[in-house]
Amino acid sequence: MRPFAIADFPSAEQYVRAKWAPILLRPILGSPEQVVVGVAAVNASGFYLERATDLFRLECLLGENAAVAILAASAGLDALQADLASRSIDALSDYRPAFSGIAIGELRDAEGESLQAVAKSWLATLSSLAHRESPAASKRTKTLADEPGDVSPQRDRLPILVLEYMKAKRPETDKFFSREIREQRPDSGNASEVRIDYSGSKIVANFGALLVSQHKRSVLRITKGLWDLKVDKDGERTGWTKRDHEMLIQHPPFNDPQFTQKQLDTMGEALRQLEKQADQEEIRLRSMHSVSEIGEHLLQRDAA
Incomplete structure (x- = not known):
């Protein structure tokens, strides 16, 4: 050596x-x-x-x-x-x-x-x-x-179901949905990419299903949707357009007999945490129980 x-x-x-x-x-x-x-x-x-x-x-x-x-x-x-x-x-x-x-x-x-x-x-x-x-x-x-199965910010089927409901009621509303939703394209999985599900004349919205059976994954999707809405809202502050930004969540009723009390309690706690996050980001979070409820809300808002 x-x-x-x-x-x-x-x-x-x-x-x-x-x-x-x-x-x-x-x-x-x-x-x-x-x-x-x-x-x-x-x-x-x-x-x-x-x-x-x-x-x-x-x-x-x-x-x-x-x-x-x-x-x-x-x-x-x-x-x-x-x-x-x-x-x-x-x-x-x-x-x-x-x-x-x-x-x-x-x-x-x-x-x-x-x-x-x-x-x-x-x-x-x-x-x-x-x-x-x-x-x-x-x-x-x-x-x-x-592990994409646990934390991938892929979209769930809720946006597509809302699109189909609203098109049946008012066909011209499909233009407000993103191209990815209209064409049912898979997401790229890029966590930094800003995605907006619905961009109407008076309201901008993302959708998220809070699933009891896939709790972690659905919370992740919804949180990503909140952040994307915040980025879009901040961008509108510098322009003339001033639209409401809302995170629209669908989840089962808290008395749904298909789930145990423990599962429903877990879902309730997740919803409370998401509401805190939404308040922090100054985004309105609305929780609803059905596709039709979400669709009617958007139809009324953009028709008002």
């Missing part, structure tokens, strides 16, 4: 200087609890965003609400990446959150072999959600964030 030589060690000239900051998720409104879900490193040559990959560990902290937090983290990081590409360091120093619950930590200086090395090193140091090789971790090849 040969002795070490000076040439084996990187020189100061080989290091890059960068500004870096942790990306924080604050999953519980009003709580000081926060976790690091990413680290961004930026300099004059570009940027690198390192994401925490073991988001499934949020289940330990949040239980059934972890799916919503994972979506918030993923969508927030997607939005930040686009902002970094557009505004570089200003995206960190003058952070403009696209979604509530995501924040930027203190902006600091660092040196490293590359922007990627700086971001990876600090994420590994700061985040309990950063991937670490271990016998237990290596056995889990699919994380909650990677």
Whole structure:
């Protein structure tokens, strides 16, 4: 074995200087609890965003609400990446959150072999959600964030059923529905893509079925719909158009004999949490029991 030589060690000239900051998720409104879900490193040559990959560990902290937090983290990081590409360091120093619950930590200086090395090193140091090789971790090849069956923001059938109901009553209303719904296209699964189900003359709406049998998945869809409505509403504030934005939820009655009391209680708690989220985002959330009820509501609103 040969002795070490000076040439084996990187020189100061080989290091890059960068500004870096942790990306924080604050999953519980009003709580000081926060976790690091990413680290961004930026300099004059570009940027690198390192994401925490073991988001499934949020289940330990949040239980059934972890799916919503994972979506918030993923969508927030997607939005930040686009902002970094557009505004570089200003995206960190003058952070403009696209979604509530995501924040930027203190902006600091660092040196490293590359922007990627700086971001990876600090994420590994700061985040309990950063991937670490271990016998237990290596056995889990699919994380909650990677499983489309559990957290995919795919649409349910409710928008199509509402479209069919309204077309039967008033055929010209189909133009208010998105092309994806009219043509029944599958979603791309891009968590950062803003999707609007219904864009009428007086009301903008997204639809979501709160399913007792698929509780986590349906809550995730509805939460994504709320955030999309918030983005669309914020965009309208700068223009002349001022329409109401509503999240329309269909769920079984709370005295439905098909379900156990425990299932109905779980659904009720989910609805209360969604109402809190809607209030926070300043979006009206309406809960209804049938497709016809939703359809009649929209027909009356846009006819008024």
